[in-house]
Amino acid sequence: MGMFDDSLDNAVASRITRPAPKGAPAQMRFLVRQLKGTRAVAELLGISQRTVERYVKDEIKRPRPELAARLSGEVRRRWQPRVRERAKKQAATSTGIVIETRARFGFTAAPGSTDDARIRLVTQHLPPRYAARLFDAQARGATEQELKSIAAEGLQEEYFRDRGRRAAGLSVEFTDIDYVEFDF
Template sequence: MGLLQDSLDRASAATATRPLPKTAGARMRFLVRHEKGSTRQVAARLGISRRTVERYVKGTLRHPRPELAARLEQEVRKDWQPRVRARAHKRAATATGLVVETRARFGYSGAPGSTDDSRMRRITQHLPPDIAARLLDARTAGATESDLRKIVAEGLRDMYFRDRGRRAATLDEVRLTDIDYIELDF
């Protein structure tokens, strides 16, 4: 996964209203319930045997290896409270938008005679609901990391560089490269 996809996943996970299950057995039971009782699918998701999944569900095994514990938490976090996530996505796409905080290299193309040398910038900017909707729809449709970067770059072009049309009207394209970090929030 890319930086933007991971950041969207973290922002979605932060909308949870209840904490994740604490024990490995409770997490395993949650995944089995989510997969409609299929221990085979849970085992495939975690990269372990079906019998190991059954042992955690039964309570025979309690303390997973660190790498299994990390994968287990990651898989539970992906599926935790899907309706709460869907509400947050809908609210961001229709009413509130997204907040982007990034430190990245921005370059642009504009009017002849202007400089297009890229440079590192730290930007925190609110993106309106229409850009949030495009970003979330593209993520749901399976867009690549570069497609998501283009959407964020267009949003930052309109909101940060053009200041909603009040300046830099000749600014054509903003390129978002060399991302140091990026955080999205609903």
């Protein structure tokens, strides 16, 4: 996963209404219920079926760090799927999405002009059509570059061109990304 993909997932996860299971045994029981068996969970996590059974029975309580990370990641990914889908649908049809980023934005210009590339902190609401494009691209497994280009196009239209009211021929370069955060 990349920076854009993780940020979209975090934005959707912020809409969760109930806390996910915290301890390893509770997380393992949740996955066993979701995947309908210990064998499927063992294959998913790369551990033995007996180890899964021992977690379910509370015989093991503290997993190795790499297993703990995989376990919590899988639980987080599967927790409240209908809430996640509803949040994505709402953003894609009515509310849109907010992007906050610190990156180098630049334009084609003469050296020394104010249009030279520089680090900017930009927070901008993107309309639902960009949220829909981002979520569709993420669902089909788009690369980080594709997600970045959709976000760059949205920022170009909404922030720099002000929805077509200025800088009609402006083409924005979106590089050296420090961080990206999405929110609803």
